[in-house]
Amino acid sequence: MAPRASWKGYLKLSLVSCAVALYPANTASERISFHTLNRATGNRLKQQMIDADTEEVVDREDRVKGYEFSKGHYVTVEDEDLEKVQIESTHTIDIEQFVPEHEVDPVYLDASHYLAPDDKVAEEAFAVIREAMAREKVVGIGRLVLQRRERIVLLQPRGKGILLTNIRYKYEVRDDDTYFGDIRKIDIPEDMLDLATHIISKKKGHFDPEKFEDRYENALIEMLNAKQQGKTIEAPKQAKQSNVVNLMDALRRSIESEKGGRAAEEEPAAEEKPQRRPAAKSAKRGSASKSAEKPTKKRAAG
Numbered sequence: 001m002a003p004r005a006s007w008k009g010y011l012k013l014s015l016v017s018c019a020v021a022l023y024p025a026n027t028a029s030e031r032i033s034f035h036t037l038n039r040a041t042g043n044r045l046k047q048q049m050i051d052a053d054t055e056e057v058v059d060r061e062d063r064v065k066g067y068e069f070s071k072g073h074y075v076t077v078e079d080e081d082l083e084k085v086q087i088e089s090t091h092t093i094d095i096e097q098f099v100p101e102h103e104v105d106p107v108y109l110d111a112s113h114y115l116a117p118d119d120k121v122a123e124e125a126f127a128v129i130r131e132a133m134a135r136e137k138v139v140g141i142g143r144l145v146l147q148r149r150e151r152i153v154l155l156q157p158r159g160k161g162i163l164l165t166n167i168r169y170k171y172e173v174r175d176d177d178t179y180f181g182d183i184r185k186i187d188i189p190e191d192m193l194d195l196a197t198h199i200i201s202k203k204k205g206h207f208d209p210e211k212f213e214d215r216y217e218n219a220l221i222e223m224l225n226a227k228q229q230g231k232t233i234e235a236p237k238q239a240k241q242s243n244v245v246n247l248m249d250a251l252r253r254s255i256e257s258e259k260g261g262r263a264a265e266e267e268p269a270a271e272e273k274p275q276r277r278p279a280a281k282s283a284k285r286g287s288a289s290k291s292a293e294k295p296t297k298k299r300a301a302g
Contacts, residue, residue: 007146008118009091011162013129018122020093022144022164025112032034032220040103082148090145092165095129098138104154107173110166130157184249195251202258 005021068076140155152167
């Protein structure tokens with residue numbers, strides 16, 4: 001079942017428009033999440049809003065947004081006030097410009113979404129806009145209101161659909177010279193650069209997200225399974241850092257270690273990864289269930 005659209009409206013190119021729907025391209029629903037409990041009872045805790053002066057709990061209907069225009073002085077803003085801040089891009093993505101993709105600095109890119117036609121009638125106009133961008137090898141720049149804020153968006157052909165990515169405004173991006181400006185210019189010896197490029201050439205490949213596992217998530221699952229089975233949890237041994245201080249020596253040792261690493265990769269992998277979720281548990285108050293079955297593990301992808 002496809003996820004529910006987070007926004008519906010129209011994609012517009014000059015006088016051509018079509019109904020479209022926006023869907024989140026990313027999800028964190030598979031990540032391990034925790035509740036906050038009362039250590040004494042094991043019961044879940046509820047968050048409450050407390051008045052800073054009276055220290056009384058404030059009910060949801062009595063809460064209101066406020067903008068602090070001077071120290072301790074606020075102007076209140078109701079939801080109705082925000083609803084009145086309507087701009088043209090509230091229901092329409094108007095493509096204002098087309099630019100080469102490589103000209104968009106990645107530091108400006110934010111969350112991504114999938115854009116698809118919202119009905120059969122819209123499919124033809126949608127396809128025309130998508131294929132015209134692909135033929136010209138450009139991406140579109142438009143505006144869209146999401147969660148009441150107008151955002152600049154990047155539109156990029158992606159298969160039969162369009163990838164829409166939020167673009168940060170200039171004021172949201174810090175100047176990199178603040179962080180890089182004091183870095184000294186180094187004259188790198190050619191033999192050092194040769195060794196470094198040799199290491200890089202041996203590690204070249206193609207990006208494949210299947211090769212990268214969330215090792216922290218897997219460790220969390222193993223820890224939770226161990227607690228459910230009443231096992232003792234031991235902290236992993238920290239890898240010792242190399243004491244090599246000579247850069248040239250470090251580069252040479254890196255090449256030698258790469259040779260050893262490739263030999264180890266040729267041996268059959270025996271390591272397995274845990275399933276995405278820890279074993280289900282019915283016991284209350286955080287007690288360990290020693291009879292809980294260990295989850296079946298999948299063999300890691302080669």
